[in-house]
Amino acid sequence: MTYCAAMKLDRGIVFASDTRTNAGVDNIAKFRKTYLWRNPGDRVLVLLSAGNLSVSQSVHSILNEALHESATNSESEKETLFTVNSLFRAARLVGATVREVRDVDGPMLENSDTGFYASFIFGGQIGDEPPRLFQIYSEGNFIEATEDTPFLQIGEHKYGKPILDRVADPKMRLGEAAKLLLLSFDSTIRSNLSVGMPLDLLIYERDKLDVNRQMRIEENDPYFNELSENWSEALRNAFSSSRELDI
């Protein structure tokens, strides 16, 4: 499994992903699942992926090949992540790419225990349009985050959902949202072996049309350890201070 989550806020979007992939617990590897495309001043696009790594890497490669073709052949009319004029069109392009990979690999995968499974969080900003955030399914269709539910999760999402359900708010500052996502990851990592450090964190500030706030949080990162320990202590204190049932 994998865990990725993102929150759309009034002030921008925060993305986070883990780096663990596994084919069984005896076959664990580290892969980056956050892909970033940027054309400063024009657009920023971020893709997080969960599911079958071969599918998500193929999607990434095909999207990049189209960009390369467009850059080297000025007569190319192929739609690319750098030519579409809205996030909605960009999400459609990613969805169409998932279907393209499914055409090739779907039949064999669906006949295996693995199945054809990949899901994506995709967001960013193009020109004057406000930032937008989508979740794209294995079938290539997608939904968009709204005010009511500002966060999206893919992969091993259940352990880290209660904290998001209780605290997430689109009015948060970007730093607060980053902290919240890290706590959601901490809960997940403590309870599930298939999600693991390091984490990739990317903060997109609205209307910046570029990215300069991203980092990898390694195992034993002092900030992350402090956050995790303080959180455990706060939970235990909160637990002790609430009264017991009279039964």
Next chain:
Amino acid sequence: MTYCAAMKLDRGIVFASDTRTNAGVDNIAKFRKTYLWRNPGDRVLVLLSAGNLSVSQSVHSILNEALHESATNSESEKETLFTVNSLFRAARLVGATVREVRDVDGPMLENSDTGFYASFIFGGQIGDEPPRLFQIYSEGNFIEATEDTPFLQIGEHKYGKPILDRVADPKMRLGEAAKLLLLSFDSTIRSNLSVGMPLDLLIYERDKLDVNRQMRIEENDPYFNELSENWSEALRNAFSSSRELDI
């Protein structure tokens, strides 16, 4: 789905289950999933069930029929929950009963989308033996809770696991453990529609060989609401007080 959890402590065992069953979100019903057998002074046995309701009800009925047969026919040599001389043997009897149901209903269920799925938490105390707690699978095999992992969960277990992972300790008092299980249920109910109130809570005190602490916690129970609200506030306070990442 369903959510059931139990904790084995030095001082006894606490059991909790929700009451929601559903066949799709448009077909929700309320069923008790905690079954209790007691022979005061001799034994207390508690069974919590998740999965296919027809399977768990059949298991319950077969176990009761054997008790009835044994009670009305003094020559019956059939092993029952009241004749086995250890919790391990009792768990084997439940496992064998699951297999008996599988023989009848398994083939048809396995050929449907539903599948044959039922899992159980089973615990209590028989005579001088210390209290024991088991998790019984659809296949009839089972595992036992130990000092290292004093809690067991079945059904929709992921949302409520982080709090148990952080706080559970076999040295807790029974009332503390009940509070912890209720918080685990609160997190699950907030995040997942397939788990719902009311809840059934049962506290077994070691060496009591009877049960006098059990209750149903209804929707809008004042204690549960207070616990849930205080917990949310404590989480939000803990969230605000931990520092943000410098990124």
